[in-house]
Amino acid sequence: MSAIELSGTWTGWRANKIFFFVVIIYASAALIASEYWNIPVNMRLYSEAFLLFGFSVTVTLFSIISILIMLERPPRLYPAVRNRLLVNRLPERLIVGLPVTLLLPVFFSLFTSMKGGISRIVPFYADKWLADADRMLHGGLDAWNILHPFLGQGIVTSTLNVIYNLWFIVMFVILFCVTFSVKNEKARSQYLVAFVLVWVVLGNVVAALVSSVGPAFVFPFYNDSTFEPLMNYLRTTDQTYPVWALVGQRALLADAGLDGPRLGSGISAFPSLHVAVATLNAIYLWRFGRLLRWSGIAFLVAIQLGAVHLAWHYAVDGYASILATPLIWMLAGWLSAPRRLPVTANAAG
Template identity: 60%
Template sequence: MSIARLAVRGSSEAWRANQLFFVTAIAYVLIALVAAAHWGIVINVKLYNKNFLFFGTVVTLAIFAMLLIRLIIERPQQPLRALKDLMLAYDLPDRIIVGLPVALVLPIFFSMFTSIKGGISKVQPFYADTALAAIDRTIHGGVDAWRFFHPVLGFGPLTFSLNVLYNLWFAAVFIVLFCVVFSTRNERLRSQFLVTFVLTWVLLGNVLAAVFASVGPAFLAIFYSDATFSPLMDYLRTTSATYPVSALNTQSYLLASSGLDGPRLGSGISAFPSIHVAAATLNAIYLWRFGGVLRWGSIAFLAAIQLGSVHLAWHYAVDGYASMLITLIIWILAGWLQKASTLTTDRYARAATDFG
């Protein structure tokens, strides 16, 4: 087969496997550009290019390292042929054809997302914290959620541990994401995950974040001159002297970035809903079907992220509760979209066959 035919076949396979993801991502980028122009939000589409390049390089080297280790252990007589057979056995060519186009789009998507998130205050001034705190207080029996959980969580080593787990969220989310991006075993499930991922970040992290513009407990005193959560912040600062709480440094970074015009890595202040909890929820939904350690580990991680988001003053508990529910709804919606897309594609395929 010629190189041209291989390129055409690869492009066709990549489009078929990622059609719904591409349509969703492209639609978001176009709408985000229009919104940015309307509200004067600065866009930087190259914000995450180096980070994704670094992550992709590390993953690629890790994969080939594992293959080489296996070859060293097995010591085949024809190493190059054995390496080729291993790559085919793990469907690496198909995984690259299907996954690489998505991996190339993701840094643009995240750059757009962060740019829009950083401009939320231009769309809507922060206003919703008082109502969110009141709702949260009502749900937890008339006390703020952090006080409700504090008798259990208010212990230095546990605070430190929750902070470490909260920081591991980035690794957990992107490891699962890249595993799904380059998976070929279940095309329907893969597409449903990717579409849910995009819609979750867009609808929760941009749309609802702008509609319910809020800063969260850590910034309440600064933006509202409200000292309701000052005791929690005092506890975190005191604890950090013995057990480092890096959340405080990140919060300082976000506050400093909020005064600058234009997005920075990970910038943008927003409380409701919680993207951290939403992404952990999506991972738990996806990994549930695998059972065992993956199932219960993802559930435990979700619980830790929800508790950490409250205990580290990032969110009101209701932010996470809403995120869990909405993410599940989006997952179901993405499943319907995937089913409808598959039926439409099959219908066109049969029509083309009959016409031929």
């Protein structure tokens, strides 16, 4: 191996070592748990999806760069493109980013497999407690009832659903940008470690401890009609304005009756991962000026409102995520902090 290859390998390892450790520890624990509770695991669940996303983003970025350079009318196009990529530290970005992008599909495949097995670890039980906690916090009313006078119009519901679905795009765009960033190694490591811990701690561990399905699934799982007025409103609205949440809920319910994980499968309400990831992104974007700062906050508020109004979550699911995610961010910061070896007397002398 050449000196350049060794240097690149060391750079990639140093930039991602805490992320690697956390994912490896999680993968080991998940595989042990899957054996113990007989949870089916598919390690390649997201391979094609990530390959397609990575290809699409790469083509889009290179197209934008090429168009911008062509508008500058350089004497020779390809050298100009190469120089622009070198100026933007493309080789270093690839060295630190590609190992993460190769590991993420495996991580998400394990996560989805374990999420689908939550009811095998702890059967769903906590929905009544969560609904009661919601009412206690909201003056004896379900949170959706409080929001309904403001959000309960077809065009508002449909628009909120569009924003809620944009969560996937926003999450992956920010994750992609952070993964290939090279300006602030500490912030990059902190974000990636926090991202994994949010999914693992909140999406698997806490979700299993507080095993719940959410308002949309209370009737099929418990034969409880408490949230049928909200579901009936969403179904009626869907006849005029599209409410894609209903499609997703039907798909999740169908997947729950099958053996083995599917892309995006697994039912779990507490805490809300949508809100947790939106909170994490708001924390990360806070440093980048007013536009991104307040865009992150506004998106978080919209996701919390959508989670309740579209019957995915109890309000307390989001509240818990908003409170827990900053703690995870601080833990990730501590894990990512540079460690200095103590200087011995002999070394000092």
